[in-house]
Amino acid sequence: MNHFYQKSFLKEIDFNAAELNYLIDFAIHLKQLKQKNIPHPYLQGKNIALLFEKSSTRTRSAFTVAAIDLGAHPEFLGKNDIQFGTKESVVDTAKILGGMFDGIEFRGFKQQTVETLAQASGVPVWNGLTDEWHPTQMIADFMTLKEHFGKLKGLTLTYVGDGRNNVANSLLVTGAILGVNIHIGAPTDLQPSKKVVQAAQQAAGKSGAEILITADPQQAVAGADALYTDVWVSMGEKVDYHQRIEQLLAYQINSELVAATHKQDTVILHCLPAFHDTNTSIGRKFMADYNLTALEITDEVFQSTNSLVFQEGANRMPAIKAIMAATLGNLFIPEIFK
Structure with a gap:
């Protein structure tokens, strides 16, 4: 059976x-x-x-x-x-x-x-x-949260960055099904599609999860138990890299954005690979024109004690x-x- x-x-x-x-x-x-x-x-x-x-x-x-x-x-x-x-x-x-x-x-x-x-x-x-x-990623992500917090229902996870990609879609619907509050912080034209939002809202109606989709990164992260981001350009996506970086720099997970959660124990998640330093050829190419040392997440936050990214990856x-x-x-x- x-x-x-x-x-x-x-x-x-x-x-x-x-x-x-x-x-x-x-x-x-x-x-x-x-x-x-x-x-x-x-x-x-x-x-x-x-x-x-x-x-x-x-x-x-x-x-x-x-x-x-x-x-x-x-x-x-x-x-x-x-x-x-x-x-x-x-x-x-x-x-x-x-x-x-x-x-x-x-x-x-x-x-x-x-x-x-x-x-x-x-x-x-x-x-x-x-x-x-990206469903196999979700079992690992929520497994990591359960290992850390001992529960899932009632937690708040905030995703910031490109809110229309596979990871954002999956986090939104999975969180909604499991009763985890999901906040998405993304520019208006990079927010999840109506279809995905409707599916999440339907699931949230049963679980009691709260869904917040906003262009204000500070509002998105307030009260978050976990902050999550992904690379700003997905595999195979054809976009103007300069435009995308300018759109998303305000959504970078850095010490200021972590402080805006108003919590001491907010954990950091990332599905990887991450452009948190200049040790990748692609990352260096994107950062060069902007004199940046990181893109979607700073090295300071990525390497911090609150970062669970390698536990999450192993999971x-x-x-x-x-x-x-x-x-x-x-x-x-x-x-x-x-």
């Missing part, structure tokens, strides 16, 4: 609060098992396809290590390795991979691609990131492990998810 068995994990709004809370708690449990060196090969003998259109550090590493810990064999299929979308359609690829593999991870551009893979493959498909949603692995084990492991998970 497994409520999750053979289900895909494509976007957060497909799941309710009890289901998402279960995955978060299961991830914490699996992390503890690993720390105690207790084996947990729930996917012994399974084969996992890792399908990547976009480059990756955390998602690829997390799926690989999680699969191996669970006893499965992961096979990386990069965009130059197979005919996917060039010489062979998504549907045809899905049918072939579904006939050989027990589960498929996809990281790429269109949400429709991962949805089609799930419909046509006949095996669980896991969204490792699309332009619309991608047990979070993904929980998702894969629950959907493919045919575990005993009672029907408590009404």
Whole structure:
């Protein structure tokens, strides 16, 4: 009996609060098992396809290590390795991979691609990131908050920066489902779409979460238990970098913005990679014209004792492990998810 068995994990709004809370708690449990060196090969003998259109550090590493810990064999299929979308359609690829593999991870551009893979493959498909949603990141993020605060419901998380990207979308709907108040601080033309806001408001109606979307960064961060940001330009996004930097500099997480929370214990989150210093070639290129030493978050805040960014990054692995084990492991998970 497994409520999750053979289900895909494509976007957060497909799941309710009890289901998402279960995955978060299961991830914490699996992390503890690993720390105690207790084996947990729930996917012994399974084969996992890792399908990547976009480059990756955390998602690829997390799926690989999680699969191996669970006893499965992961096979990386990069965009130059197979005919996917060039010489062979998504549907045809899905049918072939579904006939050989027990589960498929996809990281790429269109949400429709991962949805089609799930419909046509006949095996669980896991969204490792699309332009619309980043659901595996959410299990890690809210897991990190639960480890730190011991609870989720009633916390306030503020996201500042590009409020229309996949991370902002996912935080908004996931927080709303879980009863976490979500504030988004972003310029008017970089705020979440009506569709995403409506989905979040509908979920918040059930959970009691409060949603605030504002162009005022000080208002957005007031009372926040956690501040969260992401890079200002998403992977593959074609924009005027100068215009974007000028739009978002007021939303940089720096010591002034942290002080504007009026709290001592506000934690800092970032899905990474982060342009917090000049040690990346892309970061240096963006900063050069503005004489900046950081973009979306200063090094001082990034390295501060309140920063949980590396705990959050490491938590991608047990979070993904929980998702894969629950959907493919045919575990005993009672029907408590009404």
